[in-house]
Amino acid sequence: MAGPNASYSVRFRVEVANRPGVLGRLTTAIGEAGGNIIGVDLVDASADQMVRDLTVFAIDVPHVEQIRKAVEALDDVHVVDVRDRTFLMHEGGKIEVRSKSPLTTRDDLSMAYTPGVARVCLAIADNPADVHKFTIKRNSVAVVTDGTAVLGLGDIGPAAALPVMEGKAMLFKEFAGVDAFPICLDVQNSDELVEAVERLAPVFGGINLEDIAAPRCFEIEMRLRELLDIPVFHDDQHGTAIITAAGLINAIELTGRRLADTRVVINGAGAAGVACTELIKAMGVPHGNVMLCDTKGVIYQGRESGMNQWKSAHAIETDARTLAD
Helix, strand or coil: CCCCEEEEEEEEEEECCCCCCCHHHHHHHHHHHHHEEEEEEEEEEEECEEEEEEEEEEEEEEHHHHHHHHHHCCCCCCCCCCCEHHHHCCCCCHHHHCCCCCCCCHHHHHHHCCHHHHHHHHHHHHHHHHHHHCCHHHEEEEEEECCCCCCEEEECCCCCCCHHHHHHHHHHHHHHCCCEEEEECCCCCCHHHHHHHHHHHHHEEEEEEEECCCCCHHHHHHHHHHCCCCCCHHHHHHHHHHHHHHHHHHHHHHHHCCHCCCCCCCCCHHHHHHHHHHHHHHHHHHHHHHHEEECCEEECCCCCCCCHHHHCCCCCCCCCCHHHC
């Protein structure tokens, strides 16, 4: 069972009597209820009472309520409010657009916008490659989803997927300095998604596909790579495959094995599972040594149920039908 963690981090704002022992009883009650106190901050104080913010890690939402009831049961303590710090972080969104150049004078405005910007537009029209030099395109990525396979939540739709896409955009900026923007598309099929991304592509230097259900994600990535002259990367496939491959490299080094002699079982044949299988084989693990499984069991040659062209490409000759075999 998971312990208290930042995913369920809450801020208790409480009014406590300004007397010795009251704060101690408060912190003890939280601890006995299983909460992990990360911080205690003084908000206000008077001769009779203090207002404090206590940051507490919990296990889940019911656990937060359990801690709250324990606090409310104390004498000389009044709970002003309880705020979920995860939701607080998301209020108003997690990203924003900022100007790189200040607009403090008329000259600044004339160069950044009209009339000066027209000369830059004409330069790009004369030499389209200059769009990478004079615009955000050279350092921008579109994080694109249709919301059909979001984390472990499934098909929750494009609007509900937006917090995840904002988070991915944050990672691009904080860890790589790349400007990324979430594009959550309300589309019904692969053709609509491909068309939408193709029309958006002039703005971006790369396309990061995210949380698109398999097997459609394979077709979409393949078609966009053929259509566009910028990189297209499906994070759920290749990001997962890269770190899995790194783990495999470490494992064989620690155990003294060779890739050619290694047997690998991959439990899951969606976007990540298929991509991991392809990369591991490309590294040198033989086709017959990689057993790919899905919800119906082992993907073996001749299986008909629940198959598609991407699974079929990795079917192996084996008598095993389940992981237990």
